[in-house]
Amino acid sequence: MQTELIAEARRQAEICNACRYCEGFCAVFPEMHADGTFSDGDITHLANLCHNCRGCYYACQYTAPHEFDLNLPKALAEVRHASWEDYAWPQPLARAFQTNGVALAIALVLTTAALFLAIFALPGDGDGFYAALSHGAMVAIFAPAFLLPLLALAISVRRFWQDMGGGTPGWSGAFGSTARMTNLAGGHGEGCNYEDEDRYTQARRMAHQCVMYGFLLCFLSTSSGTVLHYVFDAPAPYPFWSLPKLLGVPGGLLMVFGTVWLADLKRKSDRHLGHAAAWGGEMAFIGLLFLVAATGLLLYWLGATALMIPLLALHLGAVLTLFLLTPYTKMAHGAYRLAALLKHHQS
Amino acid sequence: MSEHFDIAVIGGGNAALCAAMTAAEAGARVIILEAAPKPYRGGNSRHTRNFRCMHRGPLGPLIESYEEDEYLADLLKVTGGKTDEGLARMVIRTSEECLPWMEAHGVRFQPSLSGTLSLARTNAFFLGGGKALVNAYYRTAAKLGVEVRYEAKVTHLAFDDDKVAEITYETGNQTHHITPKAVVVAAGGFQADLDWLARAWGPAAKNFLIRGTPYNRGEVLADLMDQGIEQVGDPTQCHAVAIDGRAPKFDGGIVTRLDCVPFSIVVNKNGDRFYDEGEDVWPKRYAIWGRLVANEPDQVGFAIIDSKAINLFMPSVFPPIKADTLDELAAKMDLPADQLRATVDGFNAACGETDGFMPTELDGVATSGLTPPKTNWARPIDTPPFYGYSLRTGVTFTYLGLKVDDRAQCSIGNRPVQNLWAAGETMAGSILGQGYLAGFGMTIGTVFGRIAGREAAAHAN
Ligand SMILES: Cc1cc2nc3c(=O)[nH]c(=O)nc-3n(C[C@H](O)[C@H](O)[C@H](O)COP(=O)(O)OP(=O)(O)OC[C@H]3O[C@@H](n4cnc5c(N)ncnc54)[C@H](O)[C@@H]3O)c2cc1C
């Protein structure tokens, strides 16, 4: 772990610990004030509890030009990103994709091209998309592309857990607060100081929820398709009044809407209150989520036209990129954040 | 440049903002002249954490009740009776309606901070502290059409008999004049002007640290007093507490507080003790120690503790100086080693039974036969590593101010000035002659800021 980043976050945490004015904003401060000592693992834990709402920056009487130079959202964002890179395996992949939007775009081009190749090289075996790429081929590509990165992520998060001190996770408290995104409310229920300096707004919380629930709906849609396929012997394509479509269409719409909103908010926010160098990588990641959702919806709409094949290649390429790079992009933050909350709610 | 404002508010802290918002809500065109640049706007108010609020039942974050008589009794205890009881009761009674008013103007509260549970009933804590409060008020003021000018230092108010005729203010090296119909002064005290402080207190004051803003230099106070506006409060006195000697000269704020004294011995730069460190619990003594340290050579003290005591108090922002022997500690702190050892040995020998040691209450664990004695928490300093902190005098505010009536109006001779009101620290001496009650500064500013805004707007209309 980059020691200067940890040292800077620790310096700031010690000032906060003597001040405590921000205690009500989020889980970071009560965690910080619990015992007042800051091991490297403690700092990484705090960093992953922070969701960069910036409330504590605009409220701080010690921000630059004051000599104490507080900027806790930034210090924690830098440690947080460094921790994702450090725990990721293999590390160089994380270094490339966390911060670098171009790398992400190249990955997307490669996966999409690979899927084009697959579509032309492998025979289809059914209706709809399966006419282009057989169900068997899809499973052969996506099952490992889904499971292997999950395994890599699980190993990383386990190491993070151990560095935080291990122990039995506080399941109920953590899931309760994640489901409601309590911490994104800012302690008073009025949200973040994100896109308009010190004005509290709910925009970021709502946009994030659109993306998260949209993603979950799409994921459930795919899962329901798998169940229909294997258990009920009902392969795709599905009509509108079917579980995969009823989950997938609203899910896709939520994701499209949420990612556009998030990108706009991010554009308006002050980069220097986050990890400025990761801005491009994060924007590219939002773009990838948008692409996954938008191409999915377009496929539904234009699936019967000649555009189906390129759309299918692009959609599957985007999904494949998202899956493969889960441990190495912002996608991993959910797992780290959940682990940090599980630790926070431990006792 | 000619600009037309109904009301000019001088200052940009809590009292100024309360006055500006109230006046704007009454329909007045208001301008705020704030000496500080935007990142430092809000004076000492940006360093605060709570205000003291009367309540007859649970209110917002406040539990149980805190009624007028108890509040007043708490105030009289710390001011030694130097209180204008009429004004004090008015402030206390009005504080109850302030809390919902503050919420309506954007302030958010949080439960009492960890380490301050003793204040959960009496003081309402601002979520994010005073800077968050100030930010919220600037947002609300902007919505109400209040204009704000930063780096605008008021230097002079010109009078026409018993009326303010014109205000002069400077931005950079430009001078501006405005002629509002009414004026509210809320520019704090003069503690950041060290020369003035030295004239009032003595040359020792040059070594004091100023806990809050460097922009409260009392220019307006001096200008008004020179022109015969009634003043109040002891011109030589300031509220000063003992803080970490390594704090910055200005704006160190809350994090420089040092709570270790009751568990320590405190020596001066010659290595000698000079006062009973265990006289009372720290919240009741930290102001006395500001003065005690001010009277020692070079205005500095050194608190010495051992490893038994290191976890008994809230951390300061600066880590203690640490050493395995007293000689090494003396060298690191630039103290005479022989004398420090002699003082510690003498103190240790005077300590008696320590089984009754109780860090959270007056435990009566005292020295015997020692001058000065330590009357509580007296345990030998004998378990290395040893730790040391330097202590200096940190000034919170000055007592000298403008005398106002219960409508916040200033006077000249024995007549009211027709269009001049004052609020906050700059008139707090009208109520509070000495001492200080935690959270009362923001209460005075909020109550009188609102009154001043209302009265000024009524005059301007
Ligand atoms: C570290 C610290 C902590 C404190 N904590 C608390 C607390 O928790 N609760 C509490 O009740 N009190 C607290 N106090 C006291 C409290 O800060 C004051 O009572 C209160 O802030 C006074 O408000 P005010 O608006 O009168 O003055 P300030 O907030 O100091 O505002 C004065 C304003 O006037 C401006 N100004 C000065 N001169 C000029 C000029 N010539 N022209 C134009 N503008 C000028 C300044 O820039 C400033 O904006 C604390 C004080 C300090 C130093």
Ligand code: SF4
């Ligand atoms: S961010 Fe600033 S105001 Fe908030 S707790 Fe830390 S030092 Fe205090």
Ligand code: SF4
């Ligand atoms: S940025 Fe927000 S979430 Fe992060 S520490 Fe500050 S207040 Fe908490």
